[in-house]
Amino acid sequence: AQTVTQSQPEMSVQEAETVTLSCTYDTSENNYYLFWYKQPPSRQMILVIRQEAYKQQNATENRFSVNFQKAAKSFSLKISDSQLGDTAMYFCAFMKHVRVNSGYALNFGKGTSLLVTP
Amino acid sequence: GAGVSQSPRYKVAKRGQDVALRCDPISGHVSLFWYQQALGQGPEFLTYFQNEAQLDKSGLPSDRFFAERPEGSVSTLKIQRTQQEDSAVYLCASSTISGTSEQYFGPGTRLTVT
Numbered sequence: 001a002q003t004v005t006q007s008q009p010e011m012s013v014q015e016a017e018t019v020t021l022s023c024t025y026d027t028s029e030n031n032y033y034l035f036w037y038k039q040p041p042s043r044q045m046i047l048v049i050r051q052e053a054y055k056q057q058n059a060t061e062n063r064f065s066v067n068f069q070k071a072a073k074s075f076s077l078k079i080s081d082s083q084l085g086d087t088a089m090y091f092c093a094f095m096k097h098v099r100v101n102s103g104y105a106l107n108f109g110k111g112t113s114l115l116v117t118p
Numbered sequence: 119g120a121g122v123s124q125s126p127r128y129k130v131a132k133r134g135q136d137v138a139l140r141c142d143p144i145s146g147h148v149s150l151f152w153y154q155q156a157l158g159q160g161p162e163f164l165t166y167f168q169n170e171a172q173l174d175k176s177g178l179p180s181d182r183f184f185a186e187r188p189e190g191s192v193s194t195l196k197i198q199r200t201q202q203e204d205s206a207v208y209l210c211a212s213s214t215i216s217g218t219s220e221q222y223f224g225p226g227t228r229l230t231v232t
Contacts, residue, residue, distance in 0.1 A: 004160075037223075043207065045161075045223035091160050105151055105174070106211075106221060108160030 002027045002094045006109035013082045014117055020067075020110050021077045023092030029053075031097040034068065034075045039089040050092070050095065051075065053097075082116045089113050120144070122224035124210050130220050130230045131200045137194045139227045143212030152185055152219060153209040161209050167193060168215070200231045 003026045003102075013019035025034070030091045036048040051068050059066050067076045079086055090113075091105040123142045131137050143150050148169055154162035154177075163177040169190035178185070182201075187193040198203055205230045211221040 042225065044225045045209065045211075047220055047222075050220065086225035087227075093160075105166060105177070106153075106161070108162070110158075110160050 002029070004092050004094050004107050004109035006092055006112050008112045009110070010113045010115070012115045012117060013081055015084060017082055018078060018080045019082055019114065021090055021114065023075045023077070023109060025075065025094050027073070027094065029096055033052045033095045033097065035095070036066070036077045037093060038062070039090045041089060042090070049077070053106040084116050084118065087114060087116045090095050121186040122210055122212055122222055124227050126227060127225060127227050130232060132200050133201060133231055136196065136198045137200055137229065139229070141193045141195070141206050141210030141224060142208070143188045143191065143193070146214070146220055147212035148215045149213045149228040150187060152193070152195050153211065155209055155226070157206070164195070202231050205229055205231045
């Protein structure tokens with residue numbers, strides 16, 4: 001079984017600053033995906049960024065980037081130039097590699113509540 | 119295009135009542151997932167459909183929970199004889215099967231059992 005741990009229940013950052021959210025996971029799989037999802041107060045879960053475990057290069061999406069350390073089983077999210085709209089719950093999630101004609105569920109951490117202040 | 123929709127958005131049920139929660143996935147999405155999210159927690163997997171076939175129901179907490187997707191599109195999650203511990207947000211997600219793994223989530227149904 002896979003477990004995902006987010007050790008920071010709450011974090012706060014000032015607008016325009018940079019913040020890093022931590023995530024560690026435990027798995028015996030060699031091939032898998034990792035995700036960060038954002039859940040604003042309206043509760044619609046939105047994909048922020050994803051990383052394939054076989055790729056060494058860290059994924060980047062505009063102001064969002066990850067630091068993926070496969071050996072350490074660590075997957076942190078860095079948000080640069082934080083904006084008020086970044087205020088939300090952030091969930092780290094793990095998925096086993098998807099093969100054709102099958103699908104796997106996401107294993108989520110407990111989340112980190114991020115507050116961006118003016 | 120339209121995203122995943124769920125109805126109702128809010129449901130209050132008295133303990134012992136049956137409830138039915140609906141999910142309309144993105145058109146053409148083959149995979150459909152149901153998750154349960156308790157207050158202050160991350161979502162937890164309940165069940166998975168590929169078209170109309172329920173391939174994994176290992177996350178359903180008891181035999182009071184039942185899900186179906188008879189025509190491979192709309193899905194219904196039914197909870198019989200609701201208990202207080204069933205109070206949670208129920209999330210539906212859909213995805214394609216094309217080697218990609220992104221799941222698109224609906225807004226959820228908040229169930230409160232009194």
